[in-house]
Every structure is written in C-alpha cells, then in structure tokens.
Amino acid sequence: MSHRIVCQFSCGAASAVATKLALAEYSDTHDVQIVNAFLANEHEDNRRFAQDCEAWFGQQITVLRDEKYGANVLEVFRRERYMKGRTGAPCTKILKRRLLDNWKQPGDVMVFGYTAEEADRLDDFRERNPHRPVIAPLIERGLGKEDCKAMIQRAGIELPLMYRMGYENANCIGCVKGGEGYFRAIREDFPEQFEALCVIQDDLGEGSYLFRNRTTNTRFSLRSLGDGPARRNEKLPACSFFCEMAEADLAAAQLGRCHS
Ligand code: SF4
Missing domain, CATH: 1.10.45 (Vanillyl-alcohol Oxidase; Chain A, domain 4)
Incomplete structure (x- = not known):
C-alpha cells in the first residue's frame, strides 16, 4: 500500500493552500490525512477558519488535543518552568510535536507549508534529513505567502482575524517567538x-x-517592555508540527557546532 500523505494544517493561509494542493494531487492515489493541533491560546476565530477550510478541502481535519496541559501554552510554561530555550519553545514541542509523534505512522510523507520565500529552509531540512520524505507544494509552484492569502480569499474564505488585524500569522496570542x-x-x-x-x-x-x-x-x-513602535506585521515563524521539527534540528546542529 502507498504511504500516507500527511498535511499539517496550522490555521494559517500557507498550510491551508499546501493542504488543498496536496489533496488535488494525491487524493486519488494515496490516503491523504489532514491533521491540526488545537491550542487554547489561539484566537477563537482560528476555529471558524478551520471549519471553512474543511468545507473547502471536502475532507475532515483530524484535530489532536493535548490533555495533560489542557492544550494551553501558559500551563506548559508554568509546569515546565521555562518559556523559550536554546532549542525552541516548550509549548510547540509538547502541544504539537509530541502529539504528532504519537499519531504518525512509519512511512508517512509530510507536506510542508513552506512558502517560496522559505525555499532555503526546505533545502536545509532535506540536507539534514535525507531519510524523511517531505513534499512542499508551495515551493514547487513558486507560491509566496501573499499568493496563499489571495488564494484563500478567492476561494471565498475570510482569513483568520489575526491576519486581518495585521499580524503575520495566526499563532497563539502572545507567541513566545515574537519580538x-x-x-x-x-x-x-x-x-x-x-x-x-x-x-x-x-x-x-x-x-x-x-x-x-x-x-x-x-x-x-x-x-x-518600554514604549516604542508596535509591529503587528513583525516576521514571526508560523508554528507548525514540521516547522518546529526543522527548527529544532537546526538549533541542535548549531549548538553542536558551538560546542565542538
Ligand atoms: S504559536 Fe508560539 S506560543 Fe503558540 S505553541 Fe507555537 S511557539 Fe508556542
């Protein structure tokens, strides 16, 4: 049997379009799964966006939800006693990556929502993980972040409220990756x-x-934090299962270089 194709949907425009493209290309020949991690700290409009996208995909999204910490990043910080470490944030590791690790099956092919602007991140990931097969539909088609937003809107779907307020993505409200x-x-x-x-x-x-x-x-x-410019559009990495995986690997490699 062919491998499963796993699309991680993070309630962002890029992952939505990557999912839609992967479904169009593979759903006749493969078992395509769409997976999302529920986070209590995202804006509630993200759930409306997920429902609208589900209708657009014509397929259900599997929602994984952490039980131990109530899917709440604040609870993770409180109990793990840190907010951001040298190899990344504990929230995304515990509330996203750990759930996925338990859910995934050997041979799964992951769909990355990296956009055309992020082609170098994909190259880095492939170089360091030759054994992990990944597909990046947005890069294959040269689609950037703004293209994805436009495609969502053309599909008649309202972007998540965080985007409409001017934020770069629909991460948790007060994402620890922010500046x-x-x-x-x-x-x-x-x-x-x-x-x-x-x-x-x-x-x-x-x-x-x-x-x-x-x-x-x-x-x-x-x-x-003193007064100064408020930057809603500050570049902030999207928070997805796989981006985190790639970033954690990169940070670990950098740490290794520092220590060698
Ligand atoms: S969006 Fe930010 S705060 Fe939320 S889980 Fe991801 S890294 Fe943590």
Whole structure:
C-alpha cells in the first residue's frame, strides 16, 4: 500500500493552500490525512477558519488535543518552568510535536507549508534529513505567502482575524517567538493575554525573560517592555508540527557546532 500523505494544517493561509494542493494531487492515489493541533491560546476565530477550510478541502481535519496541559501554552510554561530555550519553545514541542509523534505512522510523507520565500529552509531540512520524505507544494509552484492569502480569499474564505488585524500569522496570542514590536502590539490589542504572560514571568523569574537590552546586555521581562513602535506585521515563524521539527534540528546542529 502507498504511504500516507500527511498535511499539517496550522490555521494559517500557507498550510491551508499546501493542504488543498496536496489533496488535488494525491487524493486519488494515496490516503491523504489532514491533521491540526488545537491550542487554547489561539484566537477563537482560528476555529471558524478551520471549519471553512474543511468545507473547502471536502475532507475532515483530524484535530489532536493535548490533555495533560489542557492544550494551553501558559500551563506548559508554568509546569515546565521555562518559556523559550536554546532549542525552541516548550509549548510547540509538547502541544504539537509530541502529539504528532504519537499519531504518525512509519512511512508517512509530510507536506510542508513552506512558502517560496522559505525555499532555503526546505533545502536545509532535506540536507539534514535525507531519510524523511517531505513534499512542499508551495515551493514547487513558486507560491509566496501573499499568493496563499489571495488564494484563500478567492476561494471565498475570510482569513483568520489575526491576519486581518495585521499580524503575520495566526499563532497563539502572545507567541513566545515574537519580538519586542510584536509584543507591544499584543499589549495594545490583547491586554489580558499579555498580562497572563507577565504573571508567569513574575513567577519564573529572569530565566524566562525573552528580550535582551543591547546596551546593558541584560535580559528584561515583558512587564518592563518600554514604549516604542508596535509591529503587528513583525516576521514571526508560523508554528507548525514540521516547522518546529526543522527548527529544532537546526538549533541542535548549531549548538553542536558551538560546542565542538
Ligand atoms: S504559536 Fe508560539 S506560543 Fe503558540 S505553541 Fe507555537 S511557539 Fe508556542
């Protein structure tokens, strides 16, 4: 029997289009699966977007949901005692990658939602993981992020609210991969979620601080984030099972180089 083709749908425009293209190409010949990780910290409009995309795909999305931490990144930070480490964020590892590892089967071929702008990331991944077969429909067709958004809109689907507010993707509200400009925007738009992260940092202390003052070379908390430009469109990596896999591998390789 042929391998399963597994599309990871992250409630983002790129993964939606990559899924649609993979279904068009492989559903006659392969078992194509669409998988999504539910996260309690994403905007609720992401669920509306997932439903609309499900209708567009003409196929159900398998939603995986962590039980141990209530699919909640705040609970992960609280219990794991950190927010971002040298090899990535614990939330995406625990709430996404671990679920997928339990769900996947040997021989699965993964569909990456990397866009044309991210071709070098795909090259990196393939170079380091020659044994992991992956398909990247957007890169194969030269489709960029803006193309994907336009395709979604042409299909009559409203983009997730986070995009419409100007954010780069539909990650969790207050994604720990964000920078200072991104968090100023979150502080303005979602003060409650911002405060919830501050409370966790109050408890975890300096080790959990995400930012560094370049002048004094000291780390500082979200609560101490000063005034400045709010950047909703700050470049922020999409958070998907497979991007995380690729990024964790890259970080591990870089750490290895630092230590050698
Ligand atoms: S979107 Fe950001 S905060 Fe949410 S799981 Fe992914 S890395 Fe963590």
